[in-house]
Amino acid sequence: MKVAVLGAGIMGNGIAQLAVMAGDEAVAYDVARPQLDRAGAAVGTSLARFVRxxxxxxxxxxxxxxxxxxxxxxxxxxxxxxxxxxxxPEILDLKQDLWRQVVQHAPAEALLGTNTSQLSITSIAAALGDDAHRLVGVHFFNPPVMMRLVEVIAGLQTDPAQVDRAKAFGEHVGKQVVVCRKDSPGFITSRAYAILRLECVRMLEEGVATAEDIDTALKLGFNFPMGPLELGDMNGIDTYVHAISGLEQAHGDRFRPTVGLRNMVAAGRLGRKSGAGFYDYDEEGARRV
Ligand SMILES: NC(=O)c1ccc[n+]([C@@H]2O[C@H](COP(=O)([O-])OP(=O)(O)OC[C@H]3O[C@@H](n4cnc5c(N)ncnc54)[C@H](O)[C@@H]3O)[C@@H](O)[C@H]2O)c1
Structure with missing residues (x-):
């Protein structure tokens, strides 16, 4: 089987690696040559870890x-x-443009999957006219080679046969698959986790507990590998605010970013990458006590 992965960033290189580890031929495409070089190096490092x-x-x-x-x-x-x-990248116009080009060159029977985290599959597919029924959401998690889940999402026009094929592909690369039967922004996972983290932020802002204690409570109380606040710092506060603003538009006020979160973004407290977020970090990225 030949698997084409479009965009060789964090997710793309992991998905391409999964395909080759499942015995497929994979080709990673990117607009930026340096990203392809980085992807090649990242896959090499990850495979070496599997060997070790x-x-x-x-x-x-x-x-x-x-x-x-x-x-x-x-x-x-x-x-x-x-x-x-x-x-x-998670930009509707960009994904639509890319898919418009894909359907001109890909075989008519190819399975077409988008790894969007929360954009509407239906709105991406809207760019495809008569081919809209072919697009399905195939949402891998970061890092794809380690995380066990794939969320498959049916757009309004998605042909049910494509949902079945996407499920089979997820299982073929070794994942457990869940199906989001309605195209609803945030799907199952991003929607549930976004509100959980928002409640943690509200508790922090209300002074209910420290960031450390909130994260420790969630880790030890629910067996989460990381606390929602420390993970927020890792992914970027700006990315999170952008994501919940999209969910607010779709699902209403309960997803509205707090004033504190907006202030963090305005002040450049973006998490680990800026040296400060819910926690402070030193030059090496280690959390300051
Ligand atoms: N990072 C995560 O934790 C995560 C998890 C699940 C899903 N996703 C989703 O996966 C997608 C990719 O995210 P990522 O974190 O890998 O992003 P990334 O920024 O690491 O990688 C995106 C890649 O796409 C390339 N690119 C830019 N324009 C392009 C174009 N027109 N055609 C092809 N490639 C292009 C960039 O050069 C870059 O290499 C997004 O939709 C994101 O929401 C991300």
């Missing part, structure tokens, strides 16, 4: 790496593809 931990032999890892190619030519990437997964 004994989960893969060196021969298997070498064969995986040999099945992965890179290109800046979209037509070449999707020609003859059985599956096309798009992991380009």
């Amino acid at each position: 931990s004994g989960k893969r032999t060196q021969e298997q890892a070498d064969a995986d790496r040999a099945r992965l190619t890179f290109t800046t030519d979209l037509a070449e990437a999707v020609a003859g593809a059985d599956v096309v997964i798009e992991a380009a």
Whole structure:
């Protein structure tokens, strides 16, 4: 099977790696050549880790790496593809433009999946006219090679057969698949987690507990590997505010960012990447006590 992955960033390179580890030929496409170089290096590092931990032999890892190619030519990437997964930036116009080009070059029977975290599948597919029924949401989690879940999302016009094919593809690359049967912004996971983190932010702003104690409570009380606030710092406060603002538009006031969150963004307290967020960080990115 040939899998084309569009956008070779954090998610794209992981999805391409999953495909080759499942025995497929994968081609990663990106508009930026340096991103392809970085993706190649990241996949190499990750495969080496699999070998060190004994989960893969060196021969298997070498064969995986040999099945992965890179290109800046979209037509070449999707020609003859059985599956096309798009992991380009979370910008509606950009994704629509990309998909319009894809359907000109990809085989008519190729499975078309978008890895959007929360954009409406229906609105991305709206750019595809008669091909709108082919697009389905195939939402992997970060990092794709480690996380066990894939969320499949049906757009309003998605052909149910494509939902079944997306499920089969997720299982083929070793994931447990859940289906979001209605195209609802935030799907199941992003929607539930966004509101959980927002409640943690509200508790912090009300002085109910410290950031450390809120994160510790959620980690030890519910077996979360990371607390919602520390994970927020890792992903970026600006990214989070952008995401919940989109969910507020779709689902109403309960997703409205707090004044404190907006102030953090205005002040450049964006989390780990800016040296301060819910926590403070030193130059090496370690959290200050
Ligand atoms: N990062 C996460 O935790 C995460 C988790 C699940 C889903 N997602 C979703 O996956 C998608 C990609 O996210 P990411 O974190 O990998 O982003 P990223 O910024 O790491 O990577 C995006 C890549 O797309 C490339 N790109 C830009 N314009 C392009 C175009 N027109 N055609 C093809 N490639 C283009 C960029 O050069 C970059 O390499 C987004 O829709 C995001 O919402 C992200």
